[in-house]
Structures are given as structure tokens and as C-alpha cells.
Amino acid sequence: MSATPRDPRNARSAEQGGHGNIGLAGLIVGAIGVVFGDIGTSPLYTIREAFSPHYGLVANHDTVLGLLSLVFWSLMLVVTLKYVTIIMRADNEGEGGIMALMALAQRTMPSGSKSTYLVGILGVFGASLFFGDGVITPAISVLSAIEGLEVVAPQLHSWIVPLTVLVLVALFATQRFGTARVGRVFGPITGLWFLVLAVLGVVNILHEPEVLKAINPYWAVQFFINHSWHGIFILGAVVLAVTGGEAIYTDMGHFGARPIRYAWYFFVLPSLMLNYLGQGALVLEDPTAIRNPFYIGVPEWGRIPMIVLATAATVIASQAVITGGFSVARQAMQLGYIPRMQIKHTSSEAIGQIYIPAINWSMMVIVVALVLGFQTSSALATAYGISVSMTMLIDTLLLAIVARALWPSWRRFVLPLCLLFLVFDIAFVIANGAKVLQGGWFPVLLGVVLFTLLRTWRRGRTLLSEELRKIGIPLVDFLPSLMLAPPVRVPGTAIFLTSDNSVVPQALMHNLKHNKVLHETNVFLTVEILAVPYSHRRLLVESLGDGFHKVRVRFGFMETPDVPLALMQACDQSDLVFDPMETTYFASRETVVARARRGMPVWRDRLFAVMLRNAAPATGFFRIPGNRLVELGAQIEI
Known part of the structure; x- marks a missing residue:
């Protein structure tokens, strides 16, 4: 049921998530530490929020x-069946996430077609919404963990927000040092967290x-019978239990599908x-426990250690969201949806740690x-869920496209299930x-702003x-005319970077x-980012004669472009x-100079001009040494 055939070596590498010869058990422990941090901290607030006053x-x-x-069957149908069992089979050469799924769906359609464009819109909008809810995860998780102090000592209420901010600032400040060493303890700590959850x-x-x-699903049905049509709104709290399901699919490339499933x-x-x-059970025994059933269910002697463990678990969950943000941003950069930014590698062993x-x-x-704006995790919970539920809806639509085109033997089972998933997604x-x-x-507004930026950059x-x-001169006409009256030739090799190797580069x-x-030697170099991970x-080298060559260097959207290193390989493939x-x-x-009645509206032209001006230069992004670089400016109207 794999979406595309893969080279066995690449399949093995994808299955191990780039972790070399780490065994299955090691990958399972690593997956527990990184992949399930978001969904694993949901018990801190899900049941409490379901009984908040506005649900009645x-x-x-x-x-x-x-x-x-409702919580049980949401976990079973949305996370277990939809994401873990089915959608994780829609891997783009081992990589997952909505951007990879979008690229996979687009590969099933004619290039440049309207359907390809619409799928691109869906994918980018879903990724924007996912980020919109993703930034809430660190805030609500760490805040809900530290709020346990109120159960132990109510007089510490005023310290909750400052401590939360301190923990979060420290977390973001340490990102520049990388997560290689810290990552080794993520698995055991999160494993202990889940073990304690089970024991409690x-x-x-x-x-x-x-x-x-x-x-028994009878009780879920009975719930809607008892609460009539407005019972559906409780799904706004139930969705908190499944947030993180999409993140499981996004992180698939790090560890492989099998360890995550196990x-x-x-x-x-x-x-x-x-x-x-x-x-x-605690709420049935003592209805007053609804004010914080997670911490009240912990014995008094264990509440302080539990707050410490919960804070560690939420920091790890936040770490997973942050590093996931880095990975998605790099994918979006490679696919041409956001400006190039400075990327630093924090590990000499794992290329994915950036x-x-x-x-x-x-x-x-x-x-x-x-x-600082919402102050409590209960207030944040009202902002949580809308964007991620819309992302899940888009995932279902993209899954149906992939299943219909690439899974002929399975689509008769998967497509009806997609209809079931749509019912859940629309209800959420x-x-x-x-x-x-x-x-x-807030997350919807943030998602719309990000979508506007991504689409403006792509269109621009x-x-x-x-x-x-x-304004360019066709290369096929220029070279013969140049050789009729050739200029002075000087020793060395000149490499002209161009996005279109059919016209003469402006730099030339x-x-x-x-x-x-x-x-003496002139190379027209085009760097291509493919819609596959690797x-x-x-x-691809093509000789044009008289010392001219066309060279195309191709990278996957999960790779870090290194043009000089790639060109060294050309020595083995050509003269x-x-x-x-x-x-x-x-x-x-x-x-860029914005002009009315051309291309995009003027405000988007100006936005694109600002983004282009602040983007990292392509030369730095492609690791071209600055001391061997000559940059020449050009003014273009759009």
C-alpha cells in the first residue's frame, strides 16, 4: 500500500529515520520521546475543559x-485508524506531514493543471492552519502543567504565569545549541510519563x-440523545484529546512508520x-474533582513530583513542536513557499537536526x-482545536486523492473510510x-496571515x-552571435546562477x-528542488560547445542544498x-518595483518586495563561498 515504489536502500533509510543502525527498540523509545509529546500531554486539560461552565x-x-x-472512539477512529494505520502509508519516500502529502497528491495530476493548483492551495492552507494551532501547544501544555501548583498551594497562583514564561523563554533560548544530547533523555522521560499516566x-x-x-459506543450515542443537537459542541473539548494526531504523521520521517505504530x-x-x-472514575466518585481531575487524581505525596514530571513532559512536547516547525519551514523553503532563511545544523551526525x-x-x-494574553490554560483551550481540526479535514481530502490514484487495490476500502473520517472532521x-x-x-487569523505570506511569495x-x-535573450540565439565576435577569454571557470537555463543570465x-x-569555461547553473524528499x-550536465555548459543540480525538499559539493561530483560525470x-x-x-494593474494587487507586490529584500541570498542558502562570489543587481517591475 506504499504510495510510490522506492529504492530498497532509501526505504531502509526512511524506515530508520536517518538514525543509522539503531534497532527497532531504540527507534520505538525515540519515537515515544519525540512523536507523542503533543498528544501525550492532552490528559492534563481535556476532561477538565469538557466540564468547564460554558459547555454546561x-x-x-x-x-x-x-x-x-467520545474520547475513546475519537482516539480509535481519528488517530489510530485514520493517521497511524492508514494515512501513514501515504509516505512521500518515507516522509510525512501535510506538505509531503500535498506534494504526493500533486504528483498524481498533470503539471500546471487547475487540480494541481487547487491541491497546492489546500496543502499550503492546511500547513498554515497547523502552524497556527502548533504555537498554542507549548503555551497550553506548559501552563497546564505549572497550574498544578494551585492544587498544592493556592497562594502560588500569581507565580504561574511568570514561571511559565520563564520556562518557555529558556526552552527557546537553548534551541541554538541543538537537541542531540537532550534528545537522548527524551524517550525515557516521556516513557516514564506514559507509565505514570497508566498507573494513575x-x-x-x-x-x-x-x-x-x-x-461501548452506546454511551457516545446516548450522550447525543440526552443533549440533543447542542451536544455536538462538546466535540470542541473532545478534539483536545486528538490534537497531535497530525503531528504523528508529520514526524514519521524521523523514525519510520513501524516504530511509531508499535x-x-x-x-x-x-x-x-x-x-x-x-x-x-474520579469524577464519578467525587464530582467536585472536575476543577482539575488530573492532579486531584494524584496522591498528595506525589503531587510535587508529578508537577515536575508534567513540566518536563510538556517541555518535551513543546520541543517536538519547535523542531517540527523547523522541519516544516525547511520543506516550505525547498518547495518555494517561503523566503530562504538562515539554517544552522546542530549535529554533525543527524542532518535533520537544524x-x-x-x-x-x-x-x-x-x-x-x-x-500573557490568555493567562490560563482554560482560556487557551478556547483558542485550541479549530485550526487543527480544519487541517485534519484537509488531510482527509488529500488522502482520498492519493488513495484513488495510487492505491488501486485498497481504494475500495479507503475511500469509504474517508467519508467516515469526513463526518468526524466536519463535526470537529x-x-x-x-x-x-x-x-x-487567533489561530485562524494567524493561519490566514501565514497563508497570505506563503501564497504571495510563491506567486511573486x-x-x-x-x-x-x-527581458531575457534566448540562449540558443545568443551563443552563436557571441562567437561571431568573441570577447577576450580569461582563464578559470565562471558559474552563472539562473532559475531559467533557456535564457541568458542577467549576471552574464x-x-x-x-x-x-x-x-575560458562558462557554466549556466540551475538548482532544482524536487517534490520528493531526496x-x-x-x-544533469549538457555541453553546449565553445566552453559553455548547462548544469542542473537537483535536491529533494528534505535535503540541504550544497552546490559546491554537488559540482565536485560533476568531475566524475563529464569533462x-x-x-x-x-x-x-x-x-x-x-x-522588485511594484506597479498597478500588473500581476498581483499593489499591496501584495509591495509585500513580496519586502520579503525578497529580507530573504537570505540564494548564494548563502546554496552554501556558495562568499569569497568566490560576484553579485550584480537588477531592477524588475512586476
């Missing part, structure tokens, strides 16, 4: 069992084993469900602002839509390329105009020889 639920027998049944759940269930009946089926899901049932300063500090500002969207005025507007780059093509025209010389054919000390790179740096 009374903690009686039928309501508690109905709520627990069992202890509380033993007091009220009646809650085990909640596994960890979920046999450890994470049972631990979560036991704890939810245990909280329900640090993007601009993303890191932007996320920190937003997360701290959320804590409707339920969370009711929270828009209470705080749900297209318009810029079209303008350059209009400026060099001829001002310096009136031509190098490129299996790095270089080209790249001596680093005899090679000069030429690049043009365009300045």
Missing part, C-alpha cells in the same frame, strides 16, 4: 460515560470500575486511555504573547467553530521569473557589458573540472 455539562453517571466514550489511571479505575463501560498500539494509546478512564533562528524567535514571541470543525469569538479567532516568484524571461550580460571578458539523480580556487560564481540580485 453536569458530572453525572451518563454524562461522564458518554464523554469518555488503573488506581482510580479500581475505585469505580463502572467507567470501563465507556468503551509505540502507539502497545504503549501510548493504552496509557492515555487508562488515564482518561481514571479521571472519569536550527532556524528566524522561526525560533518568531515562535517564542507568539507563544509568550499567548501566555463545526464544534470548534463555536469557539471562534472566545479565542479561536512566478511573476518575477516571467518578467526575467520576457552585466559581466560582458562592464568587464568585457569571458571566462534526489536520486543529483546532476568539467571545478577547481575551487579557479571558480567564480556570478549571481544577480533583483530589486
Whole structure:
């Protein structure tokens, strides 16, 4: 049921997530530490929020069992069946996430078609919404963990927000050092967290084993019968239990599908469900426990250690969101949806461990602002869920496209299931839509702003390329005319970076105009970012005669482009020889001028101009040495 055939070596690498020869057990432990941090901290606030006053639920027998049944079947159908069992099979050469799924769906359609464009819109909008809810995860998780201090000592209430901000600022400030060393302890700590969740759940269930009946879907149906049509709005709280399901799919490339599935089926899901049932048992026994059933269910002697463990678990969950943000940002950069940014590698062993300063500090500002603005995890819960439920809806639509095109033997089973998933997704969207005025507007607004930025950058780059093509001279006409009256040739190799190798690069025209010389060897270099994670054919070299060559260097969207290193490989595939000390790179740096009634609205043209001006230069992004670089400017109207 794999979406695309893969080279066995790449499949093995993808299955191990780039962790070399680490065994299955090691990958399972690593997956527990990184992949399930978001969904694993949901018990801190899900049941409590379901009984918050604005839902109007009374903690009686039928309501508690109905709520627990909704949580159980949401975990089973949305996370277990949809994401872990089915959608994780839609891997883009081992990589997951909505951007990878979008690229996979687009590969099933004609290039440049309207359907390809619409799928791109869906994917980018879903990624924007996912980020919008993703920045809430660190805020609500750490805040809900530290709020346990109120249960132990109510007089410490005024310290909760300052301590939360301190923990979050420290977390973001340490990102530049990398997560290689810290990551080794993530698995054991999160494993201990899930083990404690299970033990607490069992202890509380033993007091009220009646809650085990909640596994029967009858109680979920009865809940809607008892609460009529407005019962659907409780799904706005139930969705808190499944937030993190999309993140499981996003992190698939780090560890592979099999370790994640084993960890979920046999450890994470049972631990979560036991704890939810245990909280329900506590509420049945003592209805006043609804004010914070998670911490009240912990023995008094263990509450301080539990706050420490919960804070550690939420920091790890936040770490997973932050590093996931770095990975998604790099994918978006490679696919041409956001400007190039500085990327720092924090590990010499694992290429996936990166640090993007601009993303890191932007996320920190937003997360701290959320804590200071909402003050409590209950207030943040009203903002949580709307964006991620819309992302889940888009995932289902993209899954249906992939299944229909690439899974002929399975689509008769998967497509009907997609209809079932759509029912759940639409219900979650409707339920969370009711929270828009209470705080749900924030992630939606953030998602719309990000979507506008991504689409403006993509469209602006297209318009810029079209303008350059209009004013450019076709290469096929230029070279013969150049050789009729050749300029002075100087030793060495000149590499001209161009996005369109069918026209003469602006840098070459400026060099001829001002310096009136031509190098002995001239290379028209185009860097291509493919819609697959890894490129299996790095270089394409074409000789044009008279010392001119076309070279295409291809990278996958999960790779870090290194042009000089890739060009060294060309020596083995052609007669080209790249001596680093005899090679000069030429690049043009365009300045955009906005004009009315052309391309995009003027405000988007100006926005694109600002983004282009602040983008990291392509030369730095492609690791071209600055001491071998000549940049020439050009002014372009769009």
C-alpha cells in the first residue's frame, strides 16, 4: 500500500529515520520521546475543559460515560485508524506531514493543471492552519502543567504565569545549541510519563470500575440523545484529546512508520486511555474533582513530583513542536513557499537536526504573547482545536486523492473510510467553530496571515521569473552571435546562477557589458528542488560547445542544498573540472518595483518586495563561498 515504489536502500533509510543502525527498540523509545509529546500531554486539560461552565455539562453517571466514550472512539477512529494505520502509508519516500502529502497528491495530476493548483492551495492552507494551532501547544501544555501548583498551594497562583514564561523563554533560548544530547533523555522521560499516566489511571479505575463501560459506543450515542443537537459542541473539548494526531504523521520521517505504530498500539494509546478512564472514575466518585481531575487524581505525596514530571513532559512536547516547525519551514523553503532563511545544523551526525533562528524567535514571541494574553490554560483551550481540526479535514481530502490514484487495490476500502473520517472532521470543525469569538479567532487569523505570506511569495516568484524571461535573450540565439565576435577569454571557470537555463543570465550580460571578458569555461547553473524528499539523480550536465555548459543540480525538499559539493561530483560525470580556487560564481540580485494593474494587487507586490529584500541570498542558502562570489543587481517591475 506504499504510495510510490522506492529504492530498497532509501526505504531502509526512511524506515530508520536517518538514525543509522539503531534497532527497532531504540527507534520505538525515540519515537515515544519525540512523536507523542503533543498528544501525550492532552490528559492534563481535556476532561477538565469538557466540564468547564460554558459547555454546561453536569458530572453525572451518563454524562461522564458518554464523554469518555467520545474520547475513546475519537482516539480509535481519528488517530489510530485514520493517521497511524492508514494515512501513514501515504509516505512521500518515507516522509510525512501535510506538505509531503500535498506534494504526493500533486504528483498524481498533470503539471500546471487547475487540480494541481487547487491541491497546492489546500496543502499550503492546511500547513498554515497547523502552524497556527502548533504555537498554542507549548503555551497550553506548559501552563497546564505549572497550574498544578494551585492544587498544592493556592497562594502560588500569581507565580504561574511568570514561571511559565520563564520556562518557555529558556526552552527557546537553548534551541541554538541543538537537541542531540537532550534528545537522548527524551524517550525515557516521556516513557516514564506514559507509565505514570497508566498507573494513575488503573488506581482510580479500581475505585469505580463502572467507567470501563465507556468503551461501548452506546454511551457516545446516548450522550447525543440526552443533549440533543447542542451536544455536538462538546466535540470542541473532545478534539483536545486528538490534537497531535497530525503531528504523528508529520514526524514519521524521523523514525519510520513501524516504530511509531508499535509505540502507539502497545504503549501510548493504552496509557492515555487508562488515564482518561481514571479521571472519569474520579469524577464519578467525587464530582467536585472536575476543577482539575488530573492532579486531584494524584496522591498528595506525589503531587510535587508529578508537577515536575508534567513540566518536563510538556517541555518535551513543546520541543517536538519547535523542531517540527523547523522541519516544516525547511520543506516550505525547498518547495518555494517561503523566503530562504538562515539554517544552522546542530549535529554533525543527524542532518535533520537544524536550527532556524528566524522561526525560533518568531515562535517564542507568539507563544509568550499567548501566555500573557490568555493567562490560563482554560482560556487557551478556547483558542485550541479549530485550526487543527480544519487541517485534519484537509488531510482527509488529500488522502482520498492519493488513495484513488495510487492505491488501486485498497481504494475500495479507503475511500469509504474517508467519508467516515469526513463526518468526524466536519463535526470537529463545526464544534470548534463555536469557539471562534472566545479565542479561536487567533489561530485562524494567524493561519490566514501565514497563508497570505506563503501564497504571495510563491506567486511573486512566478511573476518575477516571467518578467526575467520576457527581458531575457534566448540562449540558443545568443551563443552563436557571441562567437561571431568573441570577447577576450580569461582563464578559470565562471558559474552563472539562473532559475531559467533557456535564457541568458542577467549576471552574464552585466559581466560582458562592464568587464568585457569571458571566462575560458562558462557554466549556466540551475538548482532544482524536487517534490520528493531526496534526489536520486543529483546532476544533469549538457555541453553546449565553445566552453559553455548547462548544469542542473537537483535536491529533494528534505535535503540541504550544497552546490559546491554537488559540482565536485560533476568531475566524475563529464569533462568539467571545478577547481575551487579557479571558480567564480556570478549571481544577480533583483530589486522588485511594484506597479498597478500588473500581476498581483499593489499591496501584495509591495509585500513580496519586502520579503525578497529580507530573504537570505540564494548564494548563502546554496552554501556558495562568499569569497568566490560576484553579485550584480537588477531592477524588475512586476
